[in-house]
Amino acid sequence: MTHSTVYVLDQDSAFDFYTNKLGFKVVTDVPMGNDGRWLTVAPPQMPELEMVLAPVTRSMFSKEVSETLKDLVRKGTFGVAVLTCDDIYATYEELKARGVEFTKAPTKEFYGTEAIFKDDSGNWYSLAQLK
Amino acid sequence: MNGQAYPRMYLYRRLVQAKLFIDEHYAEPIDLEAIADEAFFSKFHFIKQFKSIYRQTPHQYLISLRIEKARQLLKAGVAVSDVCYQVGFESLPSFSGLFKRMTGMSPSAYLAEQQDLKAQITAEPLAYIPGCFAHKNGWLKK
Numbered sequence: 001m002t003h004s005t006v007y008v009l010d011q012d013s014a015f016d017f018y019t020n021k022l023g024f025k026v027v028t029d030v031p032m033g034n035d036g037r038w039l040t041v042a043p044p045q046m047p048e049l050e051m052v053l054a055p056v057t058r059s060m061f062s063k064e065v066s067e068t069l070k071d072l073v074r075k076g077t078f079g080v081a082v083l084t085c086d087d088i089y090a091t092y093e094e095l096k097a098r099g100v101e102f103t104k105a106p107t108k109e110f111y112g113t114e115a116i117f118k119d120d121s122g123n124w125y126s127l128a129q130l131k
Numbered sequence: 132m133n134g135q136a137y138p139r140m141y142l143y144r145r146l147v148q149a150k151l152f153i154d155e156h157y158a159e160p161i162d163l164e165a166i167a168d169e170a171f172f173s174k175f176h177f178i179k180q181f182k183s184i185y186r187q188t189p190h191q192y193l194i195s196l197r198i199e200k201a202r203q204l205l206k207a208g209v210a211v212s213d214v215c216y217q218v219g220f221e222s223l224p225s226f227s228g229l230f231k232r233m234t235g236m237s238p239s240a241y242l243a244e245q246q247d248l249k250a251q252i253t254a255e256p257l258a259y260i261p262g263c264f265a266h267k268n269g270w271l272k273k
Contacts, residue, residue: 003261028259030252030256030259030260031256032256032260032268032270035268035269035270038256038259038260038264038265052264054264057268059267059268059269059270060267060268060269086184086186087184089137089139089140089143090143090146090147090184090185093143093144093147094147094150094151097147097148097151098151105137106137
């Protein structure tokens with residue numbers, strides 16, 4: 001897999017969240033006028049996997065679908081990915097210090113230790129240190 | 132959603148605060164011994180604990196952080212000599228050598244490459260956007 005998409009409510013805010021708070025690297029950033037940007041970021045240790053920070057635009061969706069999709073994003077409907085790390089407590093403390101909102105603190109599960117956080121739009125991620 | 136206690140919580144918080152201090156002050160002359168003191172560690176213990184979590188010593192982390200910040204500034208078009216001093220290096224030859232060792236390219240070559248890329252993107256943005264996405268957004272029609 002080379003690309004994956006996450007729908008965001010505001011690309012500028014998402015850019016700040018994914019790069020400055022989460023530590024992802026910008027891969028491509030191509031402005032396309034009022035329709036937003038082709039903006040992709042990659043996890044620091046997976047530079048080949050591009051996550052598209054996709055705006056919900058009227059060019060792509062009808063008004064009804066656009067409003068529904070934004071509402072679903074806002075309500076935290078979408079769990080986007082599992083991000084693994086070497087040390088969950090260090091990563092948890094650092095992300096919290098950077099302003100990332102966790103909905104579940106690190107908790108032991110049968111597969112390892114897992115926490116859950118939200119991005120600035122409402123999408124949620126599992127952060128895990130696997131056994 | 133805040134601190135349920137977990138094993139070594141206070142140790143983690145001290146180490147993370149030290150790392151965040153490096154993140155914020157990387158461009159300044161950093162005294163790692165002073166950071167260790169602030170975190171209530173001996174220098175030896177600080178290096179050992181930092182490395183156990185971050186897989187790098189604090190010094191290695193500081194250098195890699197400076198090089199990454201340098202890469203971002205070069206990508207934005209800042210001149211090589213300005214970048215060198217802005218990220219906290221004191222010697223242009225040392226900076227250039229480290230940058231090349233860590234990225235595979237000299238800073239000037241990287242700067243030129245990024246300037247070319249930026250010009251190409253400005254001239255032909257659709258050449259850098261997958262057709263499916265451009266099509267869905269109606270950009271191909273324009």
